[in-house]
Amino acid sequence: MYYIVEKEILETRISRIENIVYGVNNMTSAEDISLDIFSLINFIEVEINKLVKESEILKKMLYLFDTYSFLLDEKFSSFKVYDALQSEKNQMVFSNMSLYNTVASQMLSIKELPIPNSDVYLQVAANIYQLHIMFMSIESVETQLNFLSRRIAKILELWYEIGIDIVNDCFLEWDGRINNLNSKIQKFYTLNI
Structure with a gap:
């Protein structure tokens, strides 16, 4: 400004x-x-x-x-x-x-800017092939990690669905037992009154 x-x-x-x-x-x-x-x-x-x-x-x-x-x-x-x-x-x-x-x-x-030593350029030139191999291996690992993360997400989604289904089944069973018990108590209460 x-x-x-x-x-x-x-x-x-x-x-x-x-x-x-x-x-x-x-x-x-x-x-x-x-x-x-x-x-x-x-x-x-x-x-x-x-x-x-x-x-x-x-x-x-x-x-x-x-x-x-x-x-x-x-x-x-x-x-x-x-x-x-x-x-x-x-x-x-x-x-x-x-x-x-x-x-x-x-x-x-x-x-x-410091002027680097000429040996640095020679070392970099000598290691270009290894750097290329390293980059390829990193790319391969990234691909595998992406695949694994998708599999883990799918497994977690299945576990969640199974957990919800099991909990819902448990609640349904408990509701059924409670309703059964309530009906028995009401029958007993109506007979005694």
């Missing part, structure tokens, strides 16, 4: 800066910006300083560019287009800002 809000704020501010630098008039802010170049530069500087204060990514980027300023030099050989303006390079950096956090975390996670 916080990342989305921060991303929207950064996108809004960067779009304002791009609109000011390139002269496009579709700004989201209702601020009145002077056409004076000096005030435009001051405004851009203020906005960038605000961005830097609120974003750790930008702080790290600016530290990186301060430390390795030759990365943005025109003579640096990794840039294919030598006539690219500084503003275009900055636009490229700012437009891909959302990727820096993702790439940095991925690079850190790759760095933290």
Whole structure:
């Protein structure tokens, strides 16, 4: 949630800066910006300083560019287009800002992964056949267990039915005896009265 809000704020501010630098008039802010170049530069500087204060990514980027300023030099050989303006390079950096956090975390996670010993791969390759046999035996045991569980369920169901039938027979027999005894007691009681 916080990342989305921060991303929207950064996108809004960067779009304002791009609109000011390139002269496009579709700004989201209702601020009145002077056409004076000096005030435009001051405004851009203020906005960038605000961005830097609120974003750790930008702080790290600016530290990186301060430390390795030759990365943005025109003579640096990794840039294919030598006539690219500084503003275009900055636009490229700012437009891909959302990727820096993702790439940095991925690079850190790759760095933290231990590289296993090469013997581990050889041992795994040597044991693939045994692993395959083990998986097949596990599958066979699972099939047998499924069959046994179905048989046990059927046996328990039969025991339940037999138990119910026996209990019902017992209750019927007891009811019959009690009714017989009640009828004898009533006969005896009617004869004695």
